[in-house]
Amino acid sequence: MRLDASQLETFVLAGSAVTLLAIMAARWSSRAGLPTLLIYLLIGVLLGESVLGIPFEDADLTPSARVLVLSLLSLKSERRS
Numbered sequence: 001m002r003l004d005a006s007q008l009e010t011f012v013l014a015g016s017a018v019t020l021l022a023i024m025a026a027r028w029s030s031r032a033g034l035p036t037l038l039i040y041l042l043i044g045v046l047l048g049e050s051v052l053g054i055p056f057e058d059a060d061l062t063p064s065a066r067v068l069v070l071s072l073l074s075l076k077s078e079r080r081s
Contacts, residue, residue: 018047037073 003011025039049055 018043 029036029039
């Protein structure tokens with residue numbers, strides 16, 4: 001996948017917006033008493049192809065993304081205990 005400068009800027013902007021949304025959601029969920037994972041799941045559903053239409057066409061990336069997310073979740077849970 002090759003990106004030109006304009007596509008790269010859009011990609012970085014979208015990634016930054018999702019990261020900011022995740023940080024705000026984590027703070028909101030702790031105040032509301034909801035599990036953070038539930039809020040992250042809701043964000044993922046909203047960003048998916050059926051709602052906002054962000055396509056995901058790279059099936060080979062799925063196992064790597066899964067391992068990364070599970071690693072981050074286990075580090076977060078380890079830090080809390």
